[in-house]
Amino acid sequence: MTSTEMTAEVLRAHAEEAFAGELAALAAQDERPRPARWRLSPWAVATYLLGGELPDGTVITPKYVGPRRIVEVAITTLATDRALLLLGVPGTAKTWVSEHLAAAISGDSTLLVQGTAGTAEEAVRYGWNYAQLLANGPSREALVPSPVLRAMADGKIARVEELTRIPADVQDSLITVLSEKTLPIPELNGETQAVRGFNLIATANDRDRGVNELSSALRRRFNTVVLPLPATLDEEVEIVTRRVGQLGRALELPELPGGAQEIRRVVTVFRELRDGVTTDGRTKVKTPTGTLSTAEAISVVTAGLALAAHFGDGVLRAGEVAAGVLGAVVRDPVADQVVWREYVEGVLRERDGWQDFYRAARELSE
Incomplete structure (x- = not known):
């Protein structure tokens, strides 16, 4: 079965698969400067999200309907060393925007941590393959990287959904990642440093129950963009x-x-x-x-x-x-x-x- 046939069979394809044609058309005609390891320029990412028509007549469907400036601020944030926090009431397309930003920038929206009250630190940092750990001791082969660690190593966008549902002590494990762009691995007496292109998008809302407020230290590492309800x-x-x-x-x-x-x-x-x-x-x-x-x-x-x-x-x-x-x-x-x-x-x-x-x-x- 080809990749196209597999995409047609799945109930919900990832954004980079569902809109592969639009992303390819944008990349082919995108002559603007691109940040390191970005698949598209910031202008092309904005066009992908907001929709438009390319010079060759290709129509790019809107993925987000809302103020253009909000999208531009979100995209330019990801081109800096600041992480992006998408904040809004439930149903304001935070997850949708997060997925499409990652798809357009990295070509991969799957580096995802789903925040819940039970999210452990391993989901944000790393875990271990205990069979290999017991057999051979701590090693890179026994380490199981989190989506955040994989994004750091590959220079891609990581996503953290419902950040405020994650326990406060687990949230704060992101502080070193976002400030120093490195993740210490003391068991190996080493670290993983983020390569160019890495950044992180988190989503949060302040109306659901079970919310854990972000510490001031962590909040300072984010540029917050509030997604409003549709205006009309x-x-x-x-x-x-x-x-x-x-x-x-x-x-x-x-x-x-x-x-x-x-x-x-x-x-x-x-x-x-x-x-x-x-x-x-x-x-x-x-x-x-x-x-x-x-x-x-x-x-x-x-x-x-x-x-x-x-x-x-x-x-x-x-x-x-x-x-x-x-x-x-x-x-x-x-x-x-x-x-x-x-x-x-x-x-x-x-x-x-x-x-x-x-x-x-x-x-x-x-």
Whole structure:
């Protein structure tokens, strides 16, 4: 099986595989200066993320919809000796941006540490192959490098997801890496020094439970870029529409009629409940306990597509997305249920052209 066939078979290809054609087209026409070991120039990386058309007519699809300056600051940070911290509420595409930055710069987005409360220091530094360690003692062959250590040795971008979920003492093991660009290995009486091209992208949010604040020493090693929620309804609709289309193709779901209308409805509901006011600014509404992120809106619509394709009549309707909206809104079965019912009866009931959505939402709430 060829690499192309293998990529087509996997459920979700890495960014450098899914967008290999765009990356190759950018590299072929990119004549701007590139930092050491970068596959593309900073300008080409920005074009890859934000989209555009190349001189030969190749269309580069946007990977991130948002302020250009935010993307430019993130990219130029990685071209310096400062690490990059992408900060934002859940669902603001931190992981998505992190993956695509690594794919465009290093051609490898897989050097990843997933932060959890159980992440050990070995995941950030190194571990040991204990069979070889017991047989031959400490050696380079017995050492199991972390993704961070591999990135240092190869001059690539390492990624740390959910940095603030990692215990504080494990977080601080990054301080020497980021400040001295070296990782001591006392068991071998040696060290690994980072080569040119190495840097690190971390993501974090400050709304989830189980957050461990970064020490001031570690925070100083990062340049922080805050990723905002989509500024307008149309911008968020565009993001959801594009990602639902990509996911639908990956899952081999058909393109169904009615998708554009239901996407706009889902995004409208999410934004109104998230902002605490209707889009016309006339009616205040209570906000639920959940974040109602763009990522959740994408999941709701994708699930609706699957329902319509497999159990419906081939048209995406209000009934297919209302259940997903309810599940996203009602996280606390008591407080959020009150919020949802008041919104359904106080806002959706009187909204022109929404009677089918209102009926579906009301039936689910009973």
